[in-house]
Amino acid sequence: MSSFQKVIKYGAVTFAILLAVGIISAIANAALSVVSLVSGDFIYHSDSRDTVAVNEREDFTGVSGLDIDIAYGNLTITKGDGDGFQVEANDVTKDFEMKVSRKGTLILHEKNRYFNLRWFNFNKNTKYHSNITLYLPEDCQLKDVVIDSGAGRVQMDSFEANKLIVNAGAGNIEGDSITANKVSLDGGAGSVTFTNVDFKNMDMDCGVGNVRIAGILSGENTLDCGIGNVDIEIDASEEDYDLDIESGLGKVRLNGKRIAKDYRKNNNASSLIEIDGGIGDVDLKFTR
Known part of the structure; x- marks a missing residue:
């Protein structure tokens, strides 16, 4: 291009x-x-059910995957003290859904997706800003993890997944100590930050916000950069990767040095990093 x-x-x-x-x-x-x-x-309410906020708490077993769809509230996924999965949902509406499917997928859904107005803070009533916490067992290993977020903040840590799919909305996404064999990240208007990760075959479509990925990337990894800045810090040597970088309107730096518009390096490596630059700056660093 x-x-x-x-x-x-x-x-x-x-x-x-x-x-x-x-x-x-x-x-x-x-x-x-x-x-x-x-x-x-x-204050606008989409229907009468929105006028009642409830708190719910439930334990689950037999969970092999996650399917989470949160409209406007904050979501936290972290390691708990027990051997099972525990959900604490505060200030959610009565039709908030949490159940385990026949295939073992833990489903957490906010059915009334009325956050389109709230993205821009037209509803100032914070009573209905849900806070959902999912506590995971020790050494949690999952199959598919799918997270669709709205305007709230998402924080996740301490799990392994065969496939991780994150579709960001207007809120910020933060992840730490996550391992996944296949990763799809779709950035939104907020920032996206993942640290101490071990990702394989990552496909990321950056959005408006800034993006930071730190950890290990292996396999084929592609980043389609957007408007915000992108900061990638890889715990490996540059020689461990083939590089295919196409600059956009922003500056692109490799280990602190600005590179030409198109940069390609074939190290006959088993892993690839392909970057399509956007409007923001791109900073790619190798720590070894």
Whole structure:
């Protein structure tokens, strides 16, 4: 892709994001104005069930995977004290779903996805900002882990997965001490940070926010950079990787040195890092 094509591509992406924000903001303001005039209440509720917040706690066994879809609340996945899986869900609506499927997938879903307005903080009533914590057993090994987040913050640590899929929304994503054989990360408007990881075959589509990945990457790893800055720190030697880097509008540095627009190095290695630069800067470091 030529420099001119990149200008067109990322200019169009930026314009589309700004246009979408403007349209959604206008619609949201208009809707809230109508609701305020009719009801005299400045807080919009999608239905009567949203007016009641509940706290739930439940233990689960026979879990082999995770399917988590959180609209607006905060999500924490961390190591617990017990041998099983425990969910604590605070300030969730009554239709919050948590169950184990026949295939052993622990499902945590917020059914009412009314966060489109809330991405822009039109609803100031923080009573309904859920906080969901999933406690994992020691040495937790899972098959598929799928996480769809909205506008809240997601923190996860201390587990292994065969496949990890994260679709970020407007909130920040933080992960630590995670191992996965196949990884798909779709960045959103918030920042994405993973440290002390052991990822194989990572496919990352960066979004608007900044991205930081630190740890071990092996296999074929591709990064399609977006608007934010990207910082990759790999606990290995540069000679352990084949490199295919295409610069975007931002600067690209390899071990602190700025590189040319297109950089390719074949070390006949078993692992590959392929980077398609975006608007933000890219910093790729090898620590050995």
